[in-house]
Amino acid sequence: xxxxxxxxxxxxxxxxxxxxxxxxxxxxxxxxxxxxxxxxxxxxxxxxxxxxxxxxxxxxxxxxxxxxxxxxxxxxxxxxxxxxxxxxxxxxxxxxxxxxxxxxxxxxxxxxxxxxxxxxxxxxxxxxxxxxxxxxxxxxxxxxxxxxxxxxxxxxxxxxxxxxxxxxxxxxxxxxxxxxxxxxxxxxxxxxxxxxxxxxxxxxxxxxxxxxxxxxxxxxxxxxxxxxxxxxxxxxxxxxxxxxxxxxxxxxxxxxxxxxxxxxxxxxxxxxxxxxxxxxxxxxxxxxxxxxxxxxxxxxxxxxxxxxxxxxxxxxxxxxxxxxxxxxxxxxxxxxxxxxxxxxxxxxxxxxxxxxxxxxxxxxxxxxxxxxxxxxxxxxxxxxxxxxxxxxxxxxxxxxxxxxxxxxxxxxxxxxxxxxxxxxxxxxxxxxxxxxxxxxxxxxxxxxxxxxxxxxxxxxxxxxxxxxxxxxxxxxxxxxxxxxxxxxxxxxxxxxxxxxxxxxxxxxxxxxxxxxxxxxxxxxxxxxxxxxxxxxx
Numbered sequence: 413x414x415x416x417x418x419x420x421x422x423x424x425x426x427x428x429x430x431x432x433x434x435x436x437x438x439x440x441x442x443x444x445x446x447x448x449x450x451x452x453x454x455x456x457x458x459x460x461x462x463x464x465x466x467x468x469x470x471x472x473x474x475x476x477x478x479x480x481x482x483x484x485x486x487x488x489x490x491x492x493x494x495x496x497x498x499x500x501x502x503x504x505x506x507x508x509x510x511x512x513x514x515x516x517x518x519x520x521x522x523x524x525x526x527x528x529x530x531x532x533x534x535x536x537x538x539x540x541x542x543x544x545x546x547x548x549x550x551x552x553x554x555x556x557x558x559x560x561x562x563x564x565x566x567x568x569x570x571x572x573x574x575x576x577x578x579x580x581x582x583x584x585x586x587x588x589x590x591x592x593x594x595x596x597x598x599x600x601x602x603x604x605x606x607x608x609x610x611x612x613x614x615x616x617x618x619x620x621x622x623x624x625x626x627x628x629x630x631x632x633x634x635x636x637x638x639x640x641x642x643x644x645x646x647x648x649x650x651x652x653x654x655x656x657x658x659x660x661x662x663x664x665x666x667x668x669x670x671x672x673x674x675x676x677x678x679x680x681x682x683x684x685x686x687x688x689x690x691x692x693x694x695x696x697x698x699x700x701x702x703x704x705x706x707x708x709x710x711x712x713x714x715x716x717x718x719x720x721x722x723x724x725x726x727x728x729x730x731x732x733x734x735x736x737x738x739x740x741x742x743x744x745x746x747x748x749x750x751x752x753x754x755x756x757x758x759x760x761x762x763x764x765x766x767x768x769x770x771x772x773x774x775x776x777x778x779x780x781x782x783x784x785x786x787x788x789x790x791x792x793x794x795x796x797x798x799x800x801x802x803x804x805x806x807x808x809x810x811x812x813x814x815x816x817x818x819x820x821x822x823x824x825x826x827x828x829x830x831x832x833x834x835x836x837x838x839x840x841x842x843x844x845x846x847x848x849x850x851x852x853x854x855x856x857x858x859x860x861x862x863x864x865x866x867x868x869x870x871x872x873x874x875x876x877x878x879x880x881x882x883x884x885x886x887x888x889x890x891x892x893x894x895x896x897x898x899x900x901x902x903x904x905x906x907x908x909x910x911x912x913x914x915x916x917x918x919x920x921x922x923x924x925x926x927x928x929x930x931x932x933x934x935x936x937x938x939x940x941x942x943x944x945x946x947x948x949x
Contacts, residue, residue, distance in 0.1 A: 420445060425946040426537035426588030435544045435605060441589070443647065444604035448591045450643060454636050455582055455597045462583075462629060465665065466933070470701045475665040476813050478672070481631070485671040490735035491681040492653050495620065498574065498682060500799035501737055501776040502792040503785055505573070508533040508848050509543030511557045514550050518572035520782040521789065525573040529602045530580050530626045531690070531859040533848040535936075536943050537588045540598075544605045550575060551610045551617075574622065576658070579603040581627030582636075583934055587944045600640070607644045607655070615654065623657040624685065629665045631672035638677045653679045658739065662687025662860070663694040667723050667816050670730040683737030685778070686724050688715065689744075689860035695719070696867040699819070700931050703875045708822025710832060710864050715741070715768065722815035728773040729809040732802050740769035740777035744855045747783035758854060759787050766791040775800035780849070780856040824872060825880045826893075832865035833890070833922065834897045839865075840935070841918035844942055859936055866935055869926040887927050894919060917942065 422441050477485070504524040507513045517525040527547055533539055549555035550568070557566040579602035580586075585595040586602075603623065611621045625637050641655045659666075659673055661684050666673065674681050692713050699705035707713060715724065724741070731738035743765055745758035762779070766788050769777050775796075779788050835852055839862040842850040849858045871877075872885040883889055898919055902910040921939055925932055932938060 421592040423590040423593075424588070425590060426541070427945050429538050429541060431545060432541050435541055435548070435609065440605055440608045443608040444589075444596065444601060445591045446647065447600045447604045447640060447643065448596045451600060451636065451640055452591075452594075452597060454639075455600075458582055458633055458636060461632070462933075465629070466697075469698050472702075474813075474817060475668045475698065477668050481669070481672045484675045489675070489678070490733075491674055491678040491683075494682065494736060494800075494802075495656070497619070498622070498656065501574075501739065502796060502800075503788045504576075504739065504776055504778050505782065505785060506532060506578075506742070506778055506780060508539070509546050509577075510539075511542070511546045511555065512559070512566060514546050515555055515557060515566045515568060516782055518550060518575070519569045520573065521785045522573045522779070522782075523776065524576055526576040526578055526624050526778075528578045528624075528848075528858075529598075530578045531848070534843045534846045534943065535580065535584070535586070535598065535848075535940065536846045537945055539846055539848075540586065540588075540602065544602075544609065547575065547577065547606060548609045551613050574619070576622040576624055577602070577606050578624035578626055579606075582633060583627065584936065584940070587940070588946055603640065604644070607648065611644070611648050611650060611655070615650065621655045622682065623655065625657050625659045626687070627663060627690065628659055628661075628673065629663045631669045631676050634659060634673040634676040638680060641677075641680050656680055656682045658682045658685050658737065660685045660687035660690070661723070661727055662690030664691065664698045664816070665694075667691075667726065668813070670727065671734070674730065674734045674736065678734075681734075681736050683731045683739060683775070684727050685739035686727055686741040686774075687860070688720065688724075688741035689858075689864060691720075691723065693860060693863040693867055696864070696871055697931065697933070700867075700871060700874065705819045706824070706871055706875050706877050707820055707868060708824055709828030710868060711828070712822035713820050713864075715765065717820040719816060719818040719820060722811045722818070724769075724774075725772065725806070725809045726811040726816075728804075729806040729811075731775075732773065732805050735802060737775040737800060737802065738773065740766070740774035742778040742780060743784055743788065744780050744857070744861065745784065746781050746851050746854055746856055748854070754854060759784075762787050763791055767795070770795040770801075773801050773804045773806050775802060780858075823880050824877050826883060829869065829872065829879065829885065829890075830893055830897055832869050833894050833926075834901060836862055836865040836869070836926075837894070837898065837915065837918050837922045838901060840921050840939060841914045843936075843939060844914045844918060844921075846943075863935055866922060866925045867931075870928070870931055873927060874931075890926055891923065894923060 503522045505517045505522040506526040509527040580598035584598035586598045587595045728738040743762045747755045839857050877885045
């Protein structure tokens, strides 16, 4: 299969893997190719527009509410009604489309499982195609897995969670599939294969294809996704509005265009989600050249910071005004059976976080581990007796541009620098090995949380930030700490695991990302080169 031409300008350049023939059928690839030919020019234009906006931010410009779309923000309109079967989304669990994870998440007791090809998935060729195979089996209820270590058999229970799929963002390509001599946008690859294989099957079962749309920076990007959804529905013979999508508000520019994003997707919208970790990363990215906007330690940028409170409150007000869900953010804590005391403390943090969300008016929330589903459900059940809170319009919320742009306060510490480096290197090492979400120090780290860690180090260096202990962040300090933390990590994971891993490459990448003269927009872009296994290389 690898290196073959599937016809009609389509070339599969990924290595052969068992069982991939069905997913990469000619008809499915032709469907993806049609989407690529129609929409790749617009993807490329949006990428150019992003670069132009970044240049403006570096000159001191800032995102703001658009005067040209004031009529949409002030207009009295709503999105298409939420389908009854999707009215209750009080607990959603996320994770990569890995086979065991898919089964466990669908069986977790959550209302929704979001299979994530974006932040929780390292996009090796094997991962992205096997992920599609896993989801196709899950849609048909036939997915199983036998643990070779324990012999345990995994299968779907009755009444599993509703499946949502998050394709990759517009910034990423799929390097293992070419259409007309160029790689396809990763989002169109992920969306197209899932839609072609599963849309009709879902509809025949009384369900519908549902998606999460990541990393949008404004309403023009939402318009592109809406046109992709409509084109796919037309090509697959589905009624317009059959496919539904929730947009993650995880970039600072998108926070100023929530109404416009919902307007563009109003025929397909299921609301917005507070992608809190990427949102913090985006805040750093927008303010990267501003010495007055250097953030404190990562663990001090909590949901209680005024800029985070403003953003989440505005999500609720905007969504409920337009008749759709306002979903809360991710609880990244991990229960540890071996440490009941730490687990109890983690669960208490989750409980407080979910209590804030449900009292504010969120219609549901995210968790990263099946062990957090019961506590999240308990809190929402106690305070949200109905399927959602869309009736709570939150007209009391007033949010200005200054509120959204308020710089978080706190301290910068040497331990914060050490933690960022330690987490960033270990995450990169796992990602390079094909693992997109990693339990580290009691939290489930993914690309979004790792982005905060490396972005903070870059920002602190850029502005020669002073730490509480008196050190000034310099390249020399970063490299000294990096060497020290690599020694600590080697001791934590063991010499055999460390020496057999990819820690040298991960540390070089983290150094490059953190000390680059120009801020790299996404760590996954330079790192992806090391995952590419095209047969034409």
